[in-house]
Amino acid sequence: MEGDLEALEIELLLEAVARRYGYDFRSYAPASLRRRVRAVLRHERFRTVSRLQEAILHDPAMLPRFVAQLSVGVTGMFRDAGFYQCIRDEVIPRLRTYPFVRVWVAGCSSGEEVYSLAILFQEEGLLPRTRFYATDLSEMVLERARKGVYPVTSMREHTEAYIAAGGREDFSQYYVADHRNAKLKSSLRQSIVFSQHNLVSDEVFNEFQLVLCRNVMIYFERELRERVHDLIYRSLAPLGMLGLGMRETIDFTPHAADYAPVDERVRLYRRRR
Amino acid sequence: MTPGLIVVGASLGGAEAFAGFMAGLGEPRVPVALVLHRNRQPRGSLADYLARLSGVPVAEVDDSQPLTPGVHLAPADYHLLAGERAFRLSVDEKVIHARPSIDVLFESAAESHRKQLAAVLLTAASRDGAAGVVRVAGLGGRAYVQDPSTAESSVAPAAALAALGEAGRSARVGSPRRIGEWLRAEGCGTERREEP
Numbered sequence: 001m002e003g004d005l006e007a008l009e010i011e012l013l014l015e016a017v018a019r020r021y022g023y024d025f026r027s028y029a030p031a032s033l034r035r036r037v038r039a040v041l042r043h044e045r046f047r048t049v050s051r052l053q054e055a056i057l058h059d060p061a062m063l064p065r066f067v068a069q070l071s072v073g074v075t076g077m078f079r080d081a082g083f084y085q086c087i088r089d090e091v092i093p094r095l096r097t098y099p100f101v102r103v104w105v106a107g108c109s110s111g112e113e114v115y116s117l118a119i120l121f122q123e124e125g126l127l128p129r130t131r132f133y134a135t136d137l138s139e140m141v142l143e144r145a146r147k148g149v150y151p152v153t154s155m156r157e158h159t160e161a162y163i164a165a166g167g168r169e170d171f172s173q174y175y176v177a178d179h180r181n182a183k184l185k186s187s188l189r190q191s192i193v194f195s196q197h198n199l200v201s202d203e204v205f206n207e208f209q210l211v212l213c214r215n216v217m218i219y220f221e222r223e224l225r226e227r228v229h230d231l232i233y234r235s236l237a238p239l240g241m242l243g244l245g246m247r248e249t250i251d252f253t254p255h256a257a258d259y260a261p262v263d264e265r266v267r268l269y270r271r272r273r
Numbered sequence: 274m275t276p277g278l279i280v281v282g283a284s285l286g287g288a289e290a291f292a293g294f295m296a297g298l299g300e301p302r303v304p305v306a307l308v309l310h311r312n313r314q315p316r317g318s319l320a321d322y323l324a325r326l327s328g329v330p331v332a333e334v335d336d337s338q339p340l341t342p343g344v345h346l347a348p349a350d351y352h353l354l355a356g357e358r359a360f361r362l363s364v365d366e367k368v369i370h371a372r373p374s375i376d377v378l379f380e381s382a383a384e385s386h387r388k389q390l391a392a393v394l395l396t397a398a399s400r401d402g403a404a405g406v407v408r409v410a411g412l413g414g415r416a417y418v419q420d421p422s423t424a425e426s427s428v429a430p431a432a433a434l435a436a437l438g439e440a441g442r443s444a445r446v447g448s449p450r451r452i453g454e455w456l457r458a459e460g461c462g463t464e465r466r467e468e469p
Contacts, residue, residue: 007384031354031381032363039366074364218336218362225337247348247362249335 009049010037016053023067023137024200027224033070040069068140073215077112077158080246083214083266084120084165090262091241092124095209101130104208104235106199106228107216108134111145111192112158117212118188119162119174127191133206135197146194148184152177199228204235211236215245229253233271242269275460276391276415278340278355279303280382282375282402283395284310286425288326290395290449295327295344297453298462304340306355306382307331308347308373310397320346328465336362347373354381369401375429379405383412390414391461393452397429403436406444410437416444417452 259269347353368374421427
């Protein structure tokens with residue numbers, strides 16, 4: 001059957017990529033992965049997964065593009081107003097008690113989320129003593145995030161989301177725009193360290209008061225999800241906080257009992273100890 | 274063989290059509306996954322509205338939630354996918370301007386459930402769902418399409434029937450209530466214990 005053949009080809013492709021390059025997508029959720037592989041085929045104009053596999057194995061330029069297209073998620077600044085409200089009202093007051101704050105945005109993609117946080121922290125006067133660590137699997141995606149440049153057409157939507165999330169300033173002060181692009185201010189970019197980190201294979205690299213890992217584990221199979229939850233737990237300082245996506249839950253994960261909700265509606269949790 | 278999963282797609286005006294379908298189906302004995310196109314709105318409110326309208330509990334899906342009997346609604350701004358045992362979500366690009374997308378649900382369910390799937394396409398105002406229905410039928414699942422003459426918007430049902438015809442496949446066509454009754458007869462639902 002046609003469907004089975006494609007599943008077989010994808011399995012072989014992932015095996016090849018893992019063994020040849022060490023990028024292991026074999027624990028990604030098959031349903032969403034299959035759609036993404038198909039999108040790569042369309043975008044790169046390959047007729048079959050096997051042809052894509054040949055290109056990845058023999059053309060060095062193909063792998064980074066493949067990794068970027070598999071890892072990039074759709075995101076926006078201040079996506080989910082209630083979540084950012086809660087960061088402002090509940091999370092920041094707790095973080096004020098620390099002389100220095102470290103925040104990890106795991107799976108930062110093109111950076112909109114970490115820049116939204118930086119804006120919020122600046123408004124609350126916490127930016128000078130905060131360091132953000134934004135990590136992603138794909139170096140290509142990180143390069144985009146580092147630049148902090150977004151289409152100027154997206155800024156209206158971002159401004160609306162900022163206001164919905166309780167923003168009271170003039171949002172245009174945070175970027176410089178020409179007719180095509182908007183570049184975020186360097187004061188925001190300077191508070192963020194962008195670096196490569198693979199949740200499948202890399203380890204704890206620091207201790208954080210706040211970790212965001214939103215809409216990342218929805219792409220993972222159970223085993224990998226449990227690994228990432230364990231990694232995050234060990235990366236959090238005692239009483240450190242964790243933000244998940246709006247439809248992700250801490251329930252049924254190995255560390256469920258180790259967290260108390262800060263606000264269950266927006267899936268924000270705090271390490272009990 | 275009783276289908277192990279029912280997937281349903283409609284656009285926002287399809288709430289009544291969905292309620293009609295549920296009236297025919299009765300108390301669901303299998304998981305019923307629902308994508309309803311919608312504008313962004315406060316979470317939960319659509320699920321409550323559908324529950325009141327149809328008289329059965331409707332819950333928005335959390336990622337990795339197991340497939341259990343009852344109605345599971347795709348949350349706002351996420352695609353809903355059906356795996357073998359659990360629902361999964363994604364925030365990938367919109368498909369035909371929609372997230373959640375009917376095609377994404379139907380295609381993922383077709384690939385995980387094949388012959389054990391029933392797909393129901395109700396009134397909807399875009400082509401979303403047409404490719405999904407073809408995929409369902411192509412992998413041996415059962416396709417049901419709302420009779421375009423009974424649909425508030427016939428764009429999706431008509432597009433699906435045309436696409437099925439081109440692919441040499443077919444669907445059973447009827448009113449939402451009638452489709453629900455057919456699936457009840459297949460063992461997917463039982464008499465309501467108490468009428469709403």
